[in-house]
Amino acid sequence: MDRRSAVTLLAVAPVTAAFRWAPESVREAAALARQALEHGAPYAPKSFTAHEWDTVRLLVDLIIPKDERSGSATDAGVPEFMDFMLGDDPELQTPIRGGLAWLDHECDDRYGKTFVTCTDAERTALLDDVAWPKKAKREHAAGVAFFNSFRDLTAAGFFSSKLGVQDLRYIGNTFLAEWKGCPPEALAKLGVSYGA
DSSP, rough: OOOOHHHHHHHOOOHHHHHHOHHHHHHHHHHHHEEEEESSSSOOSSOOHHHHHHHHHHHHHHHSSSSSOOOOOTTTTTTHHHHHHHHHHHGGHHHHHHHHHHHHHHHHHSSSSSSTSSOOHHHHHHHHSSOOTTTSOGGGGHHHHHHHHHHHHHHHHTTTTTTHHHHHHHOOOOOOOOOSOOHHHHHHHOOOOOOO
């Protein structure tokens, strides 16, 4: 896909509408991603080319990297989640794949390389230009729309995964014999207290 086609697709595609997904699709995608991870066999993407797959895997881990609290987006199966979502909702293909092409074209213009082959500093510089909509230059509007929607999809995939739920420390429908209120450290952080 050439640069003009990628930018045209992003401009024409209703990006914000394309990234609205049904809760049942998210649940199904999360379940399939979990199954793929549990089987341990290499996952074969159905909606992405090999190059796009490498880009998606790199980009989701830049958005949600592994840290001392939790694993990365790839550890949580976010690329597999996205692959399912693109197959389940064909309207996602244009904005996602067009945005991935935009990344490569922008990197080619700046550095003469694809996003995957850029250095960490080069990738960071590009993402800094599109990650903050209020600071972004007008000429980066297509990249801003793509990246912010891609970031939302990454978060949806991560926080609907087993790893993401653990990262939230969500305990769900767990019986508590006694509620002692909000923990003191949380109250202190919020600058509030129980009192009259």
